[in-house]
Amino acid sequence: MSDFGSMLFVFVLATFIGLGVIRRVSRLLYTPLMSLTNAISAIAVVGSIAVAGADHPLTIRILGGVALFASMTNIVSGFMITDRMLKMFKKQ
């Protein structure tokens, strides 16, 4: 298990990368940006899979299953609607 320090380190660096990259995003694209980052943060799906799929008691797996459903909904609808919006900007 990695320690507190290295996790915090990753968090701080990732935040700085995020701030640097997001600041350059075109103002035209703020709505698709939000749906894209939303889909990306649905990476919580990996946590849900670990909880839902491992050999845990049923109640735990139900919690994990609902979480997996919620994350999956975000992944599918987030990426699809982002693409739908970006298509409108690209064809011009």
Place this chain on the structure above:
Amino acid sequence: MTHIISELAAVLATALFIFALYWMNDPKTARRGVTAGVTGMAVAVIATWIQPEIVHHAWIVGAIILGFAVGVPLSRVPLTAVPQRTALSHAFGGLAAGLVGTAEYFLWIGEAGGAAHITPFRMGALVVEVILGFLTFTGSLMAAGKLQEVKWIPQRPVTYPGQNVVNLGVLALAVGLGVALVLHPDAVWGGKAFMAIGALALIFGVLLIIPIGGADMPTVISILNAYAGLAAVAMGFVLDSKLLVTAGALDGSSGLILSIIMCRAMNRSFTNVLFGAFGKAQPALVAGEKKEWKQETVEGASQLLEQARNVVIIPGYGMAVAQAQHKVRELYDALTKRGVTVKFAIHPVAGRMPGHMNVLLAEANIPYSALVEMDEINPEMPQTDVALVLGANDVVNPAARYAKATPIYGMPIIDADKAKTVLAVKRSKNPGFAGIDNELYVLDNTWMLFGDAKAVLADLVKQFGSGGIH
């Protein structure tokens, strides 16, 4: 072996996510970003799924199928409904974080030796995950309900005396219980305290959003976006996953930047948005004699537009409500065909979420080179022949420049009043969301067109089409 695969997959997915956001800096490359994001996600999911401890595959397949069944229709909503879809997806993100956190807690205390071996750091991260997750869940559901105009959720801000004390009290209680849990992870009351934290966070989410009105939605959605990201970060700390921490941090920093931009565009602070209950009806504060607005006919308006050399259209939420973007496009075509230069002035908080107007106008095939940000269009306003205000209200109110007692004081506005002539399309004679009269409407050079934006535009376009004007 599978462990090495999962580590490598995490690094690859992280890199792809960063590229996905990087490509969003230009509409031309942006779609590549979606491909990168989907690839990163697929890599991460597969690498997790093949781990030997995952045994209940049917369970996972079922949840994924359900996710598709709900996700696909959600991605096909009309673009005017994108703000509520976004709020709903923040709710789902928060729910997933809260539920995984709850499951992890009960797994830990069920393990041999109880919760005593949990480090204070992990327990603290778990408490943060559950609080942020559940408050984002109910808060975003409320926001989505307000945006969708669900009947039993009040649209107008709901306020009562002592509201902030109650709200902060609920949050403080949840945090206090969390601190107690960190200090005594193996206490007999641990399970109950944990459930109470979740319940308090759910209540706090509702309380946080009920005093917020429509005009603040772009800011509130951005803040909830940041919370959803931070909840994913906390989950990453709990599950010891650097991938989750990174992806959550990217989402969180995006929400943070958008919140800052939205707050600046309204000249307000975070705390003011969340605890200030904007949108309460204010008494008319503008001193001096009460001026009357002047109404213009569609015929007169089309003549004004046709004789103009350059026209600036200022869209607002009214355009979205009336679904008028396609009619806007027809007007744009009719005018450009006659040699009139048409630009669109986009205020950062116009609409109900960041970038709302841009997406609607892009849907109607208006070239994005015609969409101009507030700061760039304002110097051109004095040379503009006609400013056509289309369902925008507070973002063009000149009172923001000097009327200190109004809630919009100091908010940067689009200088519609500086144009030679102003045509304002407005659905009703009521004040806007900030509840204040708009001085723009009673200026000497302003002419009002009352009616639904779509209907008014259709009439205007008909005027051009019928050839009645020469």
